[in-house]
Amino acid sequence: MRVLFIGDVFGQPGRRVLSAHLPTIRSKFDFIIVNMENAAGGFGLHREGADAALQAGANCLTLGNHAWHNRDVYAMVADEGRFPIVRPLNYSDPGAPGVGFRTFNVKGERLTVVNLLGRVFMDHVANPFRAIDHLLERDDLGSVFVDFHAEATSEKMAMGWHLAGRVAAVIGTHTHVPTADTRLLPGGTAYQSDAGFTGPHNSVIGSNPEGPLQRFLTELPQRYSVAEGPAELNGVIVQMEGGQATSVERYRYVEEG
DSSP, rough: OOOEEEEOOHHHHHHHHHHHHHHHHHGSSSSSEEEBTTTTTTTTTHHHHHHHHHHHHHHHHEOOTTTTTTTTHHHHHHHTOOOOOOSSSSOTTTTTTSEEEEEEEETTEEEEEEEEEEETTTTOOOOEEEEEHTTTTTTTOOOOEEEOOOSHHHHHHHHHHHHHTTTSEEEESOSSSSSSSEEEEHHHHHHOOOOOOBSSSSSTBOTTTTHHHHHHOSSSSSOOOBOOOOOEEEEEEEETTTTTEEEEEEEEEEEOO
8 A cells, every 4th residue: 555645735836736746646646645734825624625635646644733723624524424534533632623543445454543742842731641542542443643742853753653563654744845764664653744735836835935034033923924936745654554644754745936
């Protein structure tokens, strides 16, 4: 099973490069997961973004700390047949809308996609380590792919080692900068601290540089806007077999211009 995971899609530039580039490589993969956490102007997911990703070839959409920023998402997570969305598993309220994992049939094999939120430098949620432990008590998950949406590299690496040999992949999202620690952990678990993002190339993690620069220079609140210009697409390719990863590699595409 060959799986492509695409990191945080950010705003219109991210949706544009996803819609333009993903169809050209779609046939190379058996399953495609796209994190749509920032698709709507940098905050959350709206129907336009979900439709665009699915039309481009995505099979599953994951979220993160901005999961509920747009009202569209409430109706979409309830429409499970049309929108294969996975919101974070470890909300403290077990009655939160949507689901924190989904299991798919891929080439006759089971693939479960899980979305987790980190807690270091993030809003308080339930313990992601305990939440995934509880989920892994099930015996019907098949190969497990974990999108760990977290800020701290240490927390992401700890999760990788915690799940080494127990899941097929632990790939981090949220910080928007692809990391160079792509590797197979013991037991056949693909790992990368952050897949990077899919959005405007000339930016500060997606925003027009002027806003963040003024924030750092003046220490005053600033209005951020999505940067314009060419966009990049970042992701991770994982080859799986028998519930384990056999190879993992980074994927990157940058628009000309």
